Amino acid sequence: MADHIVRAFDTDLDTLSRGVAELGGLAESMTTRAIEALVRQSPTMANEVIALDARLDALQQELEEKAVLTIARRQPMAVDLRAVIAAIRVTHDLERIGDLAKNICKRVLAITGLVQTPKLVKGVEHLSQLVLTQLKDVLDAYVERDAEKALAVWEHDENVDALYTSLFRELLTYMMEDPRNIGVCAHLLFCAKNIERMGDHATNVAENVYYLVTGAKLQAERVKADTTSLEKPMSAT
Amino acid sequence: MVAATEQGTPSPPMRRWRDSAAAGALVATLVIACALALSGAPFVLPVLIGAIVTAFAALVRPRAEHRIAAERARSHETARAGIQAVMSGIADPVVVLDSQGNVTMFNSQAKVAMPQLVIGRSFSFAVRSPEVVGAVESVLRDGTVAETEFHEKVPVERSFEVRATPVRIDAALGADASGAIEIVMLFRDVTAARRLERMRADFVANASHELRTPLASLYGFIETIEGPAKNDPSAQARFLAIMREQARRMSRLIDDLLSLSRIELKEHVQPTEEVRLDSVLSEVVDTLTPLAQECRTKIEVDGLNRVLVTGDRDELIRVFENLIENAVKYGQSGGRVEVSIADAERAVSVTVRDYGPGIAPEHLPRLTERFYRVDVVESRQKGGTGLGLALVKHILNRHKARLLVRSELGAGATFEVVFPKSAPEAST
Numbered sequence: 068m069a070d071h072i073v074r075a076f077d078t079d080l081d082t083l084s085r086g087v088a089e090l091g092g093l094a095e096s097m098t099t100r101a102i103e104a105l106v107r108q109s110p111t112m113a114n115e116v117i118a119l120d121a122r123l124d125a126l127q128q129e130l131e132e133k134a135v136l137t138i139a140r141r142q143p144m145a146v147d148l149r150a151v152i153a154a155i156r157v158t159h160d161l162e163r164i165g166d167l168a169k170n171i172c173k174r175v176l177a178i179t180g181l182v183q184t185p186k187l188v189k190g191v192e193h194l195s196q197l198v199l200t201q202l203k204d205v206l207d208a209y210v211e212r213d214a215e216k217a218l219a220v221w222e223h224d225e226n227v228d229a230l231y232t233s234l235f236r237e238l239l240t241y242m243m244e245d246p247r248n249i250g251v252c253a254h255l256l257f258c259a260k261n262i263e264r265m266g267d268h269a270t271n272v273a274e275n276v277y278y279l280v281t282g283a284k285l286q287a288e289r290v291k292a293d294t295t296s297l298e299k300p301m302s303a304t
Numbered sequence: 305m306v307a308a309t310e311q312g313t314p315s316p317p318m319r320r321w322r323d324s325a326a327a328g329a330l331v332a333t334l335v336i337a338c339a340l341a342l343s344g345a346p347f348v349l350p351v352l353i354g355a356i357v358t359a360f361a362a363l364v365r366p367r368a369e370h371r372i373a374a375e376r377a378r379s380h381e382t383a384r385a386g387i388q389a390v391m392s393g394i395a396d397p398v399v400v401l402d403s404q405g406n407v408t409m410f411n412s413q414a415k416v417a418m419p420q421l422v423i424g425r426s427f428s429f430a431v432r433s434p435e436v437v438g439a440v441e442s443v444l445r446d447g448t449v450a451e452t453e454f455h456e457k458v459p460v461e462r463s464f465e466v467r468a469t470p471v472r473i474d475a476a477l478g479a480d481a482s483g484a485i486e487i488v489m490l491f492r493d494v495t496a497a498r499r500l501e502r503m504r505a506d507f508v509a510n511a512s513h514e515l516r517t518p519l520a521s522l523y524g525f526i527e528t529i530e531g532p533a534k535n536d537p538s539a540q541a542r543f544l545a546i547m548r549e550q551a552r553r554m555s556r557l558i559d560d561l562l563s564l565s566r567i568e569l570k571e572h573v574q575p576t577e578e579v580r581l582d583s584v585l586s587e588v589v590d591t592l593t594p595l596a597q598e599c600r601t602k603i604e605v606d607g608l609n610r611v612l613v614t615g616d617r618d619e620l621i622r623v624f625e626n627l628i629e630n631a632v633k634y635g636q637s638g639g640r641v642e643v644s645i646a647d648a649e650r651a652v653s654v655t656v657r658d659y660g661p662g663i664a665p666e667h668l669p670r671l672t673e674r675f676y677r678v679d680v681v682e683s684r685q686k687g688g689t690g691l692g693l694a695l696v697k698h699i700l701n702r703h704k705a706r707l708l709v710r711s712e713l714g715a716g717a718t719f720e721v722v723f724p725k726s727a728p729e730a731s732t
Contacts, residue, residue, distance in 0.1 A: 085426040092432025099457050185509060186675070193673050200458040210420055210429040230669040237670075 071147075079137045080147060083154045084210070086130045087161075091206040093123050094161040094168070095199065098265060101168040102195040104175045105258060106188055113172035113179075123165040127158045134158075146282070153279035157209065160268040160275075164202070167261040167268075174254045181251050187241065190234045191255055195262050197227055201269040209276045217276035220269060221285055227266035234259050326362035333358060380474070384409070387473070397464075397491040400473075401427050403484040405440050417464070417491060427489075436489075439468045443487050454491070460572045460701055463498045464491040495572045503565050511561055514675060514690070518550040518557075553687065560691040564674075567619070567698045574704060575616040581652065581723075582608045584617060585643060588624045592632060599636040603628065606644040613652055613723045619699045626692040627656045627719050633686050635660025638716055652723045659716040668709055672697035 071077050097116050104112035134155045137143065143151055182188060201220050208216035238252045238259070274285045333354025340350060388409055391398050397414035399421065401407060405428065410421050420430040428437055431454065439450040447470050454464040467490045474484070525543045533539040589603050596603050613620075624643075631641040638659025646653050663671070667678045675690040677683040683690060693707075700707050700721060711717035 081426065085428045088426075088428045088432045089434070089437050092428070092437060093434045095432070096434050099455070185513070189673060189676075190670065193670065196458060203456075203458050206432065207420060210432075226669060229665070233666040233668075233670050236666050 073141070076141050076143075076147075079133075079141065080143075080150055083130065083133055083137060083151065086126070086133065087154050087157050088206065088210050090123065090126050090130060090158055090161050091202075091209070093119070093126065094164045095202055095206070097123065097165050097168040098195070098199060098202065101171040101175070102192060102199075102262075104172055106185075106192050108175070108179050108182060110176055110179050113175040116172045117169050120165055120169040123162060127162040130158045131155055146279075149279045149282060153275040156275045157272050160271045164265050164268050167265050171258050171261050174258055178251050178254045187238075187248075187251065187255060190230075190237055191259050191262065194227070194230050194234055194259055197230060198262050198266040198269065201227065201266055205269045205272045205276065209272065209279075212276070212280050214277050214280040217273040217280070218285070221273040221277070224266055224270045227263060231259060231263040326358055329354065329358040329361045384473075396493065399427065399430075399489040399491075401440065401487040401489065403444065403486065405444065405487075408486065414491070417462075417493075436466055439466060440487060440489075443468045443470050444485065447485060453494075461499070462493070462495045462572050465494050466491055493572075496569060499569050503569065507561060507565055510674065511558065514557055514561075515554055518554045522547055522550050553684075553689070556687065557689045557691070560689045560695065563622070564691055564695050564698065567695065567702065571698055571702045574702065575614060575619075577614070577616065578612050579615045579617045579620060581611040581613050581620070581645060581654065584620050585624055585645065585654065588621055588628060589643065592625065592628055595629065596632050596641070599632050600639065601632050601636045602640045603632070604640055604642050606642065608645060609647070611645055611647050611652055613703075615703050615723070616699075619702070623696050623699050623721065624654070624656070626696050627721070630692065631656050631658035631660075631717075631719070633688075634658070634682075635716060637661060650725055652725065654721045656719045657716060662713045662715050663709070663711040663717050664713055665711075668711060671709060672707065 097119050100112055100116050103109070104116060134151050137151050138148075141147075201223060204216060205220045207213070208220065235256065238256050241248045242252045277283070277285045333351060336354060337351045387400075388411075391400075391409060391411040394411060395413065397417045398411050399407060399414050399418075400409040405426055407421055407423055407425060407427050407430070409423070415421055418430040421427075422429070427440060431437075433454050433456075435452040436454050439452045442448075442450045449470070450468045452466050452468075454466050456462045469488045469490070470485045471488050472484075473486050525547050529540055529543055533543065585605065586608060589605055593603065628641065628643060635641060635658025640659060642655070642657040644655050644657075646655070663678060667676075670676050671678075672693045674694045677688065677690050697707060703723065705721055705723045708720040708722065709717065710720070
């Protein structure tokens with residue numbers, strides 16, 4: 068980014084992006100650990116993640132405060148203004164991702180000891196890997212200010228949706244096979260939905276990175292019909 | 305404009321009054337002027353001379369200081385370049401941070417492990433794991449060594465032991481006695497060790513679960529042969545044939561699980577040798593031709609020109625063996641399988657296309673999961689272990705290549721392997 072006459076302004080912007088990157092790291096770590104808690108059925112790990120959420124929230128509020136102060140003090144223009152606005156929006160998405168990870172952990176506490184076959188969580192784990200890759204790529208794109216990479220993340224959300232739909236059907240089959248599975252599978256279904264939502268938040272971040280770098284909106288260019296996620300679950304029931 | 309000096313420019317070191325020639329001359333002039341004024345003598349000329357001396361000293365002195373500072377900076381730079389050279393000889397990633405947590409030096413291993421490293425930018429941009437960020441903060445706060453671990457799950461799982469040590473490089477170089485703290489971050493790759501730990505657990509879990517079914521049926525047959533079929537040689541022969549098939553499936557399963565574990569163990573290390581993809585493909589096609597004839601399928605190969613990719617020959621053979629064997633087995637109703645190589649500007653891709661029944665869309669994203677089968681019964685009949693495509697995925701992960709699957713029910717399936725050409729990164 069171009070240097071400003073007032074060097075402290077650069078420092079402000081840098082601190083802000085750095086904070087967003089660190090917040091992203093925290094959100095990534097919470098998600099990874101939430102999935103690990105789910106796969107290993109570990110209530111201790113789940114509780115650790117739940118405790119982390121408070122830190123994430125505090126960090127997010129601190130960053131938002133900083134962003135507002137930057138606007139008030141420096142009156143940023145053009146790309147600088149976009150950087151501040153994008154930071155505010157991205158932190159919101161990251162905070163939501165943290166909330167979703169926390170929710171997964173609460174469900175882990177509820178179903179610990181009830182998951183009989185590892186087969187049940189395998190699909191959820193696979194989905195989470197896809198979403199974690201999306202999250203990592205989009206945060207890398209943010210740090211590198213790489214619009215192309217952000218665009219790639221935005222386009223790959225399709226894969227997440229497809230996998231979620233497939234998972235939905237699979238879990239439904241298990242429920243129909245054996246009614247004793249219904250409780251666990253319902254929780255797993257919500258976990259999968261949470262992960263899918265995380266993917267959507269990653270896409271939001273991608274949109275904001277694209278906006279930050281180019282100043283243009285991604286939404287207007289959306290070509291693909293996103294009706295699959297609506298149709299398939301209907302036909303499955 | 306006032307804000308410009310708020311931060312950033314370091315304040316010059318405090319000058320000692322008595323050392324400054326200009327100040328000395330000024331004081332001397334004042335003393336002489338006062339003495340002359342007290343004694344009543346005229347003092348214009350001596351004061352003028354004093355002022356000239358002061359101005360001269362004020363001009364000369366800082367210049368000399370500048371020169372010394374420049375010299376110091378240069379020797380400082382040389383010393384730092386020396387440190388950089390030493391760092392490049394260390395096999396583990398090393399990164400040096402300044403007191404703000406910005407990157408000042410790193411070696412090439414660090415750049416490979418953390419591609420986002422840029423000199424002068426915050427380290428958090430490269431590694432944002434809360435454990436590492438916390439370690440940096442704690443070193444800056446307490447000035448003591450911090451140790452932590454850094455895990456990354458995607459795209460390939462990696463683990464590092466991180467040691468953050470506070471050092472005072474500038475003070476040691478004598479450039480600045482009060483030199484600020486810098487941090488040396490040393491990363492030790494422990495991925496293989498961590499994998500090994502987990503692998504055992506995974507292997508037992510997977511193997512015990514998947515071996516249970518064939519084992520149970522073996523037991524069933526043994527009981528039958530011992531009991532009801534004790535005096536029925538024809539039934540015994542039939543059962544023994546089934547038992548042999550089950551035993552073979554079990555041993556195949558164990559083979560696949562073992563090779564999967566082996567691949568996983570080195571998944572984070574990218575292969576370096578050059579492999580001729582076309583010769584790999586023709587070799588695989590040759591070995592599979594008998595099977596294809598058995599299934600009454602024809603393998604058609606197209607575009608086999610000399611193409612090089614970076615990879616592991618044996619592993620790539622494994623990949624295409626799996627893909628083409630699947631195409632032959634599951635797509636045999638189509639009667640032919642097409643294999644082709646396309647060498648494009650940015651990537652080399654190999655396509656395996658069959659004209660069989662195709663795969664339903666809900667299965668497509670899940671094909672590479674372990675033990676995921678589109679049709680359990682069919683897969684078992686054909687001797688599948690449910691691990692073939694998982695193996696393919698892990699090998700391709702290691703090669704940084706991608707597997708694209710396209711299919712429609714009734715229209716066959718296309719498996720495409722894309723090897724990206726590492727153009728800009730490899731040349732630098």
